[in-house]
Amino acid sequence: MAEKAESDEAPEDGVEDSDTMEIVLFKSDTCAFCPRAEEVVRETIETFEPGTFKLRVINVSETPEAAEEYGVFALPTVMIGNLSITGIPEPEMLMKMILGVRVTTNEV
Amino acid sequence: MSEFTIERVKTGIPGLDELIEGGFPKGDTILVAGKAGTGKSILATQFLYNGAVTYDEAGVLVTLEEAPKMIRRNMLRFGMDLKKLEEEGKLAVVDLSPSKEATPVTIGEYPSFDLSGLEAIIMNHVKKLGAKRIVLDTLSIMAYKFKSRDILREEFFKLAAHLTDEGRTLVLTSEIPEQHDGLGVFDIEAFLASGVIVLYNEKISETSRSRSIEVLKLRGSQHSSRIHSMRITEDGIRVFPGEIGSG
Numbered sequence: 483m484a485e486k487a488e489s490d491e492a493p494e495d496g497v498e499d500s501d502t503m504e505i506v507l508f509k510s511d512t513c514a515f516c517p518r519a520e521e522v523v524r525e526t527i528e529t530f531e532p533g534t535f536k537l538r539v540i541n542v543s544e545t546p547e548a549a550e551e552y553g554v555f556a557l558p559t560v561m562i563g564n565l566s567i568t569g570i571p572e573p574e575m576l577m578k579m580i581l582g583v584r585v586t587t588n589e590v
Numbered sequence: 591m592s593e594f595t596i597e598r599v600k601t602g603i604p605g606l607d608e609l610i611e612g613g614f615p616k617g618d619t620i621l622v623a624g625k626a627g628t629g630k631s632i633l634a635t636q637f638l639y640n641g642a643v644t645y646d647e648a649g650v651l652v653t654l655e656e657a658p659k660m661i662r663r664n665m666l667r668f669g670m671d672l673k674k675l676e677e678e679g680k681l682a683v684v685d686l687s688p689s690k691e692a693t694p695v696t697i698g699e700y701p702s703f704d705l706s707g708l709e710a711i712i713m714n715h716v717k718k719l720g721a722k723r724i725v726l727d728t729l730s731i732m733a734y735k736f737k738s739r740d741i742l743r744e745e746f747f748k749l750a751a752h753l754t755d756e757g758r759t760l761v762l763t764s765e766i767p768e769q770h771d772g773l774g775v776f777d778i779e780a781f782l783a784s785g786v787i788v789l790y791n792e793k794i795s796e797t798s799r800s801r802s803i804e805v806l807k808l809r810g811s812q813h814s815s816r817i818h819s820m821r822i823t824e825d826g827i828r829v830f831p832g833e834i835g836s837g
């Protein structure tokens with residue numbers, strides 16, 4: 483899914499690099515599990531070379547349209563490509579998802 | 591109006607309001623349950639349509655199952671022009687159906703989530719329109735989307751409470767699977783709602799079926815305890831309070 487996920491809401495700037503993988507975290511102001519999920523994602527990203535990932539955090543309290551666009555009901559949700567995880571992800575699961583997306587992207 | 595009088599929200603569905611003391615109790619959560627094809631979506635849509643056209647109350651239709659295109663087309667057959675209401679700002683059809691291409695595929699679920707995303711999506715439209723009526727069609731889909739039932743139950747109670755804040759009335763539809771005795775796949779449907787309406791389309795002979803409607807419970811209402819005949823006509827659902835049906 484190389485679909486342009488880029489829209490108006492809070493992109494973490496920078497140029498789009500085909501080697502950079504975008505990780506999207508959906509959170510809200512009221513979501514109790516979201517801070518921990520964000521930590522896990524950031525820690526996982528840090529084990530890779532800088533520039534490997536681009537993290538985009540979407541606060542649906544501010545941009546509910548984004549949650550609607552992607553049909554994201556549950557928070558936290560981590561989305562990479564067209565795959566997602568609901569709840570606080572385990573790092574191993576995140577890794578699996580990253581590799582999974584890599585495989586499918588390379589095949590296309 | 592005395593302090594014991596419950597304010598009513600008229601459904602405007604011919605024959606139904608007189609079975610329920612004039613309408614749904616304002617601010618309540620009403621469950622419309624029934625097997626496939628019994629008329630749940632039509633009834634729920636009529637509630638919104640009549641609200642917008644006749645009672646000056648804007649509505650939000652959250653569809654978790656059917657694509658909006660199909661809904662607009664189907665409802666037009668009953669004379670309900672949803673597109674027009676949407677253009678007039680009296681109705682929002684919120685597409686959360688599986689037909690949306692951007693929806694990612696969930697490959698894992700941990701029991702540490704809430705439904706604040708769904709709430710934000712719905713409330714965004716409610717606020718924009720100042721909506722007083724909300725329909726979520728259908729609750730049953732949630733049971734397929736998420737595994738963590740305990741969280742779902744808790745979160746749905748919270749969601750219903752927030753959506754019905756400020757006197758908004760919420761209608762949830764629930765599909766009763768064939769060969770099933772309860773009111774839906776969750777087994778919490780009856781607790782979640784303060785009102786329950788059940789639709790039937792039972793076989794009465796080898797060659798015919800008969801539609802009927804039952805008000806199973808309704809807060810503070812001396813509702814009919816009978817099962818009444820119902821028909822789906824070219825104007826949508828019509829209830830016949832004088833006719834006793836077979837449930």
Ligand SMILES: Nc1ncnc2c1ncn2[C@@H]1O[C@H](COP(=O)(O)OP(=O)(O)OP(=O)(O)O)[C@@H](O)[C@H]1O
Nearest residue numbers: 625626627628629630631632633667765822823824
């Ligand atoms: N023009 C029409 N005249 C009479 N009946 C109709 C007409 N169009 C559809 N129906 C009936 O309406 C029923 C569908 O109604 P509706 O979509 O509200 O059911 P539902 O309970 O929401 O079903 P599902 O569980 O599949 O979502 C069908 O059984 C069909 O027989």
Ligand SMILES: [Mg+2]
Nearest residue numbers: 630631632727
């Ligand atoms: Mg339906």
